[in-house]
Amino acid sequence: MLDGYSNKQVLITGGLGFIGSSLARKLVALGAKVTLVDSLIPQYGGNPFNINDILDQVLVNVCDVRDPFAIAYLLRDKDYLFNLAGQTSHLDSMADPQTDLDINAQAQLSLLEACRKVNTDLKIVFASTRQIYGKPDYLPVDEKHPIRPVDVNGINKLAGEWYHLLYNNVYGIRACALRLTNTYGPGMRVKDARQTFLGIWVRLLIEGKPIKVFGDGMQLRDFNYIDDCVDALLLAGASDDSNGKVYNLGSNEVISLKELAGLMVSLESGGAFELIPFPPERKAIDIGDYYSDFSLISRELGWQPRIGLRDGLTRTLAYYRAHHRQYWDETS
Structure with a gap:
């Protein structure tokens, strides 16, 4: 097609x-x-x-x-x-x-x-x-x-x-x-959290700094x-x-943010994460748990996600280890 x-x-x-x-x-x-x-x-x-x-x-x-x-x-x-x-x-x-x-x-x-x-x-x-x-x-x-x-x-x-x-x-x-x-993946904004929180997590890991997870980290995402x-x-x-x-769109893999941080740490030697209180401005617009039913696009257009989370994160971290100078100013 x-x-x-x-x-x-x-x-x-x-x-x-x-x-x-x-x-x-x-x-x-x-x-x-x-x-x-x-x-x-x-x-x-x-x-x-x-x-x-x-x-x-x-x-x-x-x-x-x-x-x-x-x-x-x-x-x-x-x-x-x-x-x-x-x-x-x-x-x-x-x-x-x-x-x-x-x-x-x-x-x-x-x-x-x-x-x-x-x-x-x-x-x-x-x-x-x-x-x-x-x-x-x-x-x-x-x-x-x-x-x-x-x-x-x-x-x-x-x-x-x-x-x-x-x-x-x-x-x-x-x-x-x-x-x-x-x-997520290669090319996403990682210098800050303007596009996705996962981007700044990637940067922190590569810089050897702990990932910051808001609240108890039990929020579910896909x-x-x-x-x-x-x-x-x-x-x-x-x-x-x-x-x-x-x-x-969505995924069959649903994971808590705490589990996600743990997975990313396991993929980057020397990585760590910490739980911190929600900043008030973020807590006010937090949606709690979220994951999608994507059966409509699967049924009508034949779409299915193919890349698993571990595989995708592995590829993403490898990309930014190789190209981080193109995505953030290391003096900032």
């Missing part, structure tokens, strides 16, 4: 970020003609080193998704849009809600309006988040679970998701959304290695069965 990407024009917003660059690498291998858009605003995760191995096989346009004229120009001849650009930090969304609104909601509406005006034939896959569910009523969480975001980021990501579904339903612009859960996330994005883009739908 993925053979259909060969010689197709593909635009990836957030293309120099973690997921966008990994997706670009796979699309290049499939024979697609890939254009990457990224603002390279420092706090949002874009890193040119992420595409170092495919730099001469993609086009890169440095611009902001909030620039409607640039985006409209870039959309004109595209067959696929993987819309991954976004502000991902939950704490930043609470400290600066207006910027989060501008990027995760307003810019999404502007982008879809550009599609309506210049290219109604492309297929869009939007990267949404499990954060929109809030604190679960039941586990595992399926797509019918009530939606109750606990922070500004969740509300704005939900708006962005629903704009895509609306334009699918009203204007026939084929679009779907994947609700991602804790994606994780997807980047290759599995990319496979889901590509399957969703290639199938018209996904049009107008949302899908959870």
Whole structure:
């Protein structure tokens, strides 16, 4: 099914970020003609080193998704849009809600309006988040679970998701959304916790510092290695069965954060972890236990996660041991 990407024009917003660059690498291998858009605003995760191995096989346009004229120009001849650009930090969304609104909601509406005006034939896959569910009523969480975001980021990501579904339903612009859960792997932001807590855990381990686990560490989570996330994005883009739908991603492996820290320590000699009290600003938006029911995307698109947690973490730690200078300033 993925053979259909060969010689197709593909635009990836957030293309120099973690997921966008990994997706670009796979699309290049499939024979697609890939254009990457990224603002390279420092706090949002874009890193040119992420595409170092495919730099001469993609086009890169440095611009902001909030620039409607640039985006409209870039959309004109595209067959696929993987819309991954976004502000991902939950704490930043609470400290600066207006910027989060501008990027995760307003810019999404502007982008879809550009599609309506210049290219109604492309297929869009939007990267949404499990954060929109809030604190679960039941586990595992399926797509019918009530939606109750606990922070500004969740509300704005939900708006962005629903704009895509609306334009699918009203204007026939084929679009779907994947609700991602804790994606990790080579290329993720590790200099701080803006993208995922797992990133800063990797950095601390490699620096020989203890991982800091909030609370009692018994919170349950599921994780997807980047290759599995990319496979889901590509399957969703290639199938018209996904049009107008949302899908959870997830894993059959569910683990407490304390167990996860122990696993990571076992993979990095000299590592350690410690339990620390929840910072008040994080406790206020913590969702407790969360793991997904991803049976809908398995049933309809045939997606299954393939990379186990131990294997994925081993690959991730090896990558950052080799390339850490490209991802954080060791003097900071």
